[in-house]
Amino acid sequence: MSHEWHRPLENHWIRLSTFTFLAVIVGGVCLLIPPFFLQGTIEPLTNLRPYSSLELEGRDIYIREGCNTCHSQQVRPFKTETDRYGPFSLAGEGIYDRPFLWGSRRTGPDLARVGKKYPDSWHWLHFKNPRDIEPRSNMPEFAFLTETVLDTSLSSAKLSALRMLGHPYTDDEIRNAPGDAERAAGGIAASIRGAGIVLDATEARSEAVAVIAYLQSLGHAVREDDVAMTGTR
Amino acid sequence: MSSEGEVVQYDMQVVRGFAISALVWGIVGMTVGLLAAIQLAWPEANAGPWLHFGRIRPLHTNAVIFGFTLGVVFAGSYYGIQRLCRVRMFSDTLSRLNLWGWNAIIVSAAVSLLAGKTTSKEYAELEWPIDIAIAVVWIIYAINVFGTLARRRERQMYAAIWFWIATIITIAMLHIVNSMELPVSWMKSYSLYAGVYDANVQWWYGHNAVGFLLTTPILGLMYYFLPKQVDRPIYSHRLSILHFWSLICIYIWAGPHHLIYSPLPDWTQTFGTAFSIMLILPSWGGMLNGFLTMQGAWDRVRTDPILKMFAVGLTFYGMSTFEGPMMAIKTVNSLSHFTNWTIGHVHSGALGWVALTCFATLYYMIPRLWHTQLYSVRLANTHFWIATLGLLLYVTPMWISGVTQGLMWRAVNPDGSLAYTFIESVSAIRVYDVIRAVGGAVFLSGAFVMFYNVIMTIRQGSAAAPEPSLAATPAVAGGR
Numbered sequence: 001m002s003h004e005w006h007r008p009l010e011n012h013w014i015r016l017s018t019f020t021f022l023a024v025i026v027g028g029v030c031l032l033i034p035p036f037f038l039q040g041t042i043e044p045l046t047n048l049r050p051y052s053s054l055e056l057e058g059r060d061i062y063i064r065e066g067c068n069t070c071h072s073q074q075v076r077p078f079k080t081e082t083d084r085y086g087p088f089s090l091a092g093e094g095i096y097d098r099p100f101l102w103g104s105r106r107t108g109p110d111l112a113r114v115g116k117k118y119p120d121s122w123h124w125l126h127f128k129n130p131r132d133i134e135p136r137s138n139m140p141e142f143a144f145l146t147e148t149v150l151d152t153s154l155s156s157a158k159l160s161a162l163r164m165l166g167h168p169y170t171d172d173e174i175r176n177a178p179g180d181a182e183r184a185a186g187g188i189a190a191s192i193r194g195a196g197i198v199l200d201a202t203e204a205r206s207e208a209v210a211v212i213a214y215l216q217s218l219g220h221a222v223r224e225d226d227v228a229m230t231g232t233r
Numbered sequence: 234m235s236s237e238g239e240v241v242q243y244d245m246q247v248v249r250g251f252a253i254s255a256l257v258w259g260i261v262g263m264t265v266g267l268l269a270a271i272q273l274a275w276p277e278a279n280a281g282p283w284l285h286f287g288r289i290r291p292l293h294t295n296a297v298i299f300g301f302t303l304g305v306v307f308a309g310s311y312y313g314i315q316r317l318c319r320v321r322m323f324s325d326t327l328s329r330l331n332l333w334g335w336n337a338i339i340v341s342a343a344v345s346l347l348a349g350k351t352t353s354k355e356y357a358e359l360e361w362p363i364d365i366a367i368a369v370v371w372i373i374y375a376i377n378v379f380g381t382l383a384r385r386r387e388r389q390m391y392a393a394i395w396f397w398i399a400t401i402i403t404i405a406m407l408h409i410v411n412s413m414e415l416p417v418s419w420m421k422s423y424s425l426y427a428g429v430y431d432a433n434v435q436w437w438y439g440h441n442a443v444g445f446l447l448t449t450p451i452l453g454l455m456y457y458f459l460p461k462q463v464d465r466p467i468y469s470h471r472l473s474i475l476h477f478w479s480l481i482c483i484y485i486w487a488g489p490h491h492l493i494y495s496p497l498p499d500w501t502q503t504f505g506t507a508f509s510i511m512l513i514l515p516s517w518g519g520m521l522n523g524f525l526t527m528q529g530a531w532d533r534v535r536t537d538p539i540l541k542m543f544a545v546g547l548t549f550y551g552m553s554t555f556e557g558p559m560m561a562i563k564t565v566n567s568l569s570h571f572t573n574w575t576i577g578h579v580h581s582g583a584l585g586w587v588a589l590t591c592f593a594t595l596y597y598m599i600p601r602l603w604h605t606q607l608y609s610v611r612l613a614n615t616h617f618w619i620a621t622l623g624l625l626l627y628v629t630p631m632w633i634s635g636v637t638q639g640l641m642w643r644a645v646n647p648d649g650s651l652a653y654t655f656i657e658s659v660s661a662i663r664v665y666d667v668i669r670a671v672g673g674a675v676f677l678s679g680a681f682v683m684f685y686n687v688i689m690t691i692r693q694g695s696a697a698a699p700e701p702s703l704a705a706t707p708a709v710a711g712g713r
């Protein structure tokens with residue numbers, strides 16, 4: 001029979017398994033190893049800074065609630081996308097993103113450039129009930145985020161874990177992470193109150209405030225980097 | 234050592250366990266999918282921290298992929314491997330650990346995902362302690378299978394076994410590499426990879442999870458159970474060889490088609506497109522081998538619900554493996570990416586190919602596992618028609634909705650400004666979200682019909698019936 005040549009594989013499970021492993025490892029090595037070394041050649045944007053402790057807590061809540069299941073954070077290099085969202089995404093933006101949050105679905109709009117697009121108070125009301133702001137929105141309401149006090153007990157541990165992975169946090173930043181987060185939350189609460197919204201003590205220190213801090217940080221490096229703004233990088 | 238023709242006691246306990254758990258997780262997972270579909274159409278259906286779309290969606294994908302699909306794969310491979318090797322599984326203890334360990338993992342997945350413990354990486358959401366448990370149970374499964382192969386009494390290993398071996402090896406590799414994370418607490422970790430590189434690793438994993446959880450092990454089921462059900466050998470052994478090796482060699486390269494027009498280096502994206510297009514051939518090779526095996530038995534397809542499910546399953550396998558490569562072309566992907574087109578593609582593969590093939594496998598095994606006949610062939614036929622209707626009601630509106638979204642996002646006025654706001658695209662597709670929810674409800678009701686049929690079958694049968702079966706030469710081997 002013409003397929004006799006294959007017998008040595010069909011008849012020996014170790015041989016068959018070894019060849020199978022070889023077949024899949026080649027593609028794995030070729031797709032994972034070169035980009036790993038190319039990583040070093042990615043230039044971080046000049047204005048890119050690691051997340052502050054409050055932003056990081058906000059990012060972790062964004063992950064916890066699965067915001068990424070509906071919102072992408074990756075602007076593609078088409079005029080219709082850059083017109084709608086802002087400058088397209090660059091490799092150098094992501095070096096502090098663990099994990100990356102590009103997403104695969106746009107049930108809601110892209111958020112990579114949402115920072116500073118709306119005032120803090122807009123986000124506050126939007127979490128309370130998205131349909132108060134946009135009646136046609138199908139986003140769930142996240143009022144519970146505004147009613148839960150942010151837990152910062154892990155903040156220092158988070159920063160120091162990230163430092164192990166190369167994020168440039170100082171000893172002071174790690175030690176003061178919970179305090180810094182509270183101070184920054186106070187600033188955001190003040191800005192929401194400034195818009196005429198009454199916040200009680202819980203709301204002013206709520207998880208929603210942390211998520212707002214994170215959202216407002218999105219795209220900061222591109223926003224502050226004129227070179228990147230022109231898209232020539 | 235026992236000699237030819239001697240009575241072999243196969244371990245069917247583990248198969249029964251996985252068959253039932255798969256069916257239960259299938260119903261749970263699809264109910265949760267239906268809830269997600271309802272939430273997209275009616276946002277009022279979101280509730281509090283535990284039951285909103287963001288937490289429900291990963292629960293849906295984990296339950297249907299790891300609970301349902303893999304459950305059927307465990308059941309089918311334990312069933313097939315023992316018969317193809319004509320020997321009992323290597324270790325009953327490992328089989329039990331596999332069954333209970335895996336189901337414990339799915340329970341912990343359900344609880345932890347609803348509690349918001351997630352890494353956010355699609356199909357790899359579970360946090361590090363569960364990742365470790367998955368690796369352990371997977372290795373248990375591997376030892377059990379390889380141990381059985383080492384002791385087998387049938388020299389030649391049939392194609393179904395190759396596909397299951399490829400699944401075991403590749404998933405181990407993917408899972409371990411993609412789950413590398415630094416724990417911060419017992420349910421929180423940070424990826425060892427960042428940004429673009431993290432995306433690269435994740436979609437190398439994500440795409441091949443599709444390839445080696447939703448494709449190769451399902452092909453293994455098709456290769457074993459389809460020839461059994463038509464009672465003739467697989468059409469072409471040579472085609473099996475060709476398409477097996479080309480499929481696994483090519484699949485592993487195609488991951489970057491999930492990251493087209495992203496900051497990932499261009500050359501990797503080009504690889505992703507090129508290898509995706511090449512994938513049509515091995516994929517269709519598998520589909521043809523299945524169809525041609527049914528050649529001459531088409532009259533039975535009209536009456537036999539199992540064959541009907543295999544036939545429609547293969548049809549959707551062919552369709553989604555043609556559609557996928559098209560979506561991997563840059564210009565097409567620029568329209569389809571981020572839209573419901575992807576969701577349509579996913580479910581034409583997941584409902585059409587994966588779920589129908591899994592249903593067919595369960596319908597084949599369950600009467601045999603409980604030593605009886607299927608309670609009602611008519612109900613199984615009803616299930617087939619309900620499932621097909623539900624599938625079409627799900628997939629068709631998603632295609633239309635995806636193209637609508639894609640076109641609206643890129644539409645410009647004569648002066649070059651954007652023609653639509655984002656929210657206009659949201660309202661434009663709402664009607665399709667509603668139809669999809671109806672389709673999902675129909676598909677799910679089919680699963681309930683099956684559940685009833687299975688319960689009645691089990692009640693009229695008995696697990697305790699004498700299990701020895703004459704070790705006959707596997708009818709599935711051979712072919713041209």
Ligand code: HEM
Binds near residue numbers: 069104271583588
């Ligand atoms: C009653 C049946 C089902 C319903 C109603 C349903 C519904 C849904 C919904 C609403 C989503 C989210 C879509 C979005 O984010 O826009 C989804 C995603 C998904 N479903 Fe299902 N589903 C069903 C069955 C299945 C089955 C049987 C499988 C697999 C075997 C499956 C696999 C998936 C996957 C992989 C995704 C994620 C897709 C992506 O990330 O692109 N589903 N499903």
Ligand code: HEM
Binds near residue numbers: 554579587
């Ligand atoms: C030749 C075979 C196939 C190719 C080349 C292919 C290609 C693709 C492409 C290009 C995407 C869209 C990526 C994006 O724009 O985000 C995609 C998504 C997807 N495909 Fe396929 N596909 C194939 C077969 C299948 C089959 C048989 C299934 C079985 C269920 C499947 C399941 C999925 C899933 C789950 C996703 C969504 C991933 C996510 O975004 O979460 N594919 N595929």
